[in-house]
Amino acid sequence: MANDNVQSERPAASDLKVVVTRQLMPSVEARMSELFDCKLNATDEPMTRDELISAMQNCHVLVPTVTDRIDAQMIEQAGPQLGLIASFGAGIEHIDLPAAAARKIMVTNTPGVFTDDTADIAMAGIIGVPRRIREGTALVRRGEWTGWAPSGLLGRKLGGKVLGIVGMGRIGQAVAHRARAFGLEIAYHKRKRLPEAIESMLNARYVESLDDLLAEADIVTLHSPLTDETRNMLDARRFALMKQGASVINTARGELIDQEALIEALYSGHLAGAGLDVYPDEPNVDERLLRHPNVMTLPHIGSATAEGREASGEKVIANIRFWADGHRPPDQVLEALIAAK
Numbered sequence: 001m002a003n004d005n006v007q008s009e010r011p012a013a014s015d016l017k018v019v020v021t022r023q024l025m026p027s028v029e030a031r032m033s034e035l036f037d038c039k040l041n042a043t044d045e046p047m048t049r050d051e052l053i054s055a056m057q058n059c060h061v062l063v064p065t066v067t068d069r070i071d072a073q074m075i076e077q078a079g080p081q082l083g084l085i086a087s088f089g090a091g092i093e094h095i096d097l098p099a100a101a102a103r104k105i106m107v108t109n110t111p112g113v114f115t116d117d118t119a120d121i122a123m124a125g126i127i128g129v130p131r132r133i134r135e136g137t138a139l140v141r142r143g144e145w146t147g148w149a150p151s152g153l154l155g156r157k158l159g160g161k162v163l164g165i166v167g168m169g170r171i172g173q174a175v176a177h178r179a180r181a182f183g184l185e186i187a188y189h190k191r192k193r194l195p196e197a198i199e200s201m202l203n204a205r206y207v208e209s210l211d212d213l214l215a216e217a218d219i220v221t222l223h224s225p226l227t228d229e230t231r232n233m234l235d236a237r238r239f240a241l242m243k244q245g246a247s248v249i250n251t252a253r254g255e256l257i258d259q260e261a262l263i264e265a266l267y268s269g270h271l272a273g274a275g276l277d278v279y280p281d282e283p284n285v286d287e288r289l290l291r292h293p294n295v296m297t298l299p300h301i302g303s304a305t306a307e308g309r310e311a312s313g314e315k316v317i318a319n320i321r322f323w324a325d326g327h328r329p330p331d332q333v334l335e336a337l338i339a340a341k
Helices: 026-035 049-058 072-076 097-102 115-128 133-141 170-180 196-202 210-216 236-241 259-267 287-291 306-324 335-340
Strands: 017-020 037-039 061-063 084-086 106-108 162-166 185-189 204-206 219-222 246-250 271-276 295-297
Touching (some): 026 306, 049 072, 061 306, 084 306, 097 106, 115 219, 115 246, 115 271, 115 295, 133 295, 162 170, 162 210, 170 185, 170 196, 196 204, 259 271, 259 287
Parallel strands (some): 017 037, 061 084, 162 185, 162 219, 185 204, 219 246, 271 295
């Protein structure tokens, strides 16, 4: 077929046309420019759908980020020379993996580098929401704080409470490791139970049913990938299962939560608060979430450390170089993941 990519026609690394959709760390961009025929995004403005299609028609390697939606129709319009989508970030749900596989376009990502960074931000919510940090900060900034009072801004202590972790991959385990230091009891749910040795190391208890986990947790933190099965996994029915005064933390994907159901649960008083770093319609954030006194609204900064972003860029470079040399990249998205999508 004319659209098939032919590895024997792959140019040398220095002649590879590489398009980077967003601005990366300066050291990463400098190295990419040394190694490849690289087109960078100097303004950091997100590329439009048409601009992405145009890039895919003219480059050998596309380097998108998790906010660039690469669907089947776009992949169908890609040029025959496009052989690699080297995504910057661990998420892969923004790329139509079966469509890429059908066109023999390899997909790589950068897993692992943001684990600790994202776990740290999740802990900020796990600590900050029960202790009403946002509300206290706002009180001081408005100049309305009148001083210490024995009953002022009473929150909930962490020690002895149940932290329900939904999704126990790298990030979920990193959160569990941190949470133990605060005296939280760790319960978790995932499709496949962890080995007993890891459960023992984390002092974590498996709960087979998500509904059961939600019913017993004082704080729920989400660390699941976005799939058809997990989209809106926290809906009105499941919020109703949660304890009165419980809180929800989401540093994974905004679409894991039915936002209208979350807002209803918050304003009814059923939930005490939420810590959100991701939203279903980024960068738009629902005004009702912004107005709620105990919703921590962060601008998707779970992975926003200089060290993490540099390490992710280095992984992108390594993946491109391996592919250019005809070898399997270390972070190739495997067929098993494509089939499970």
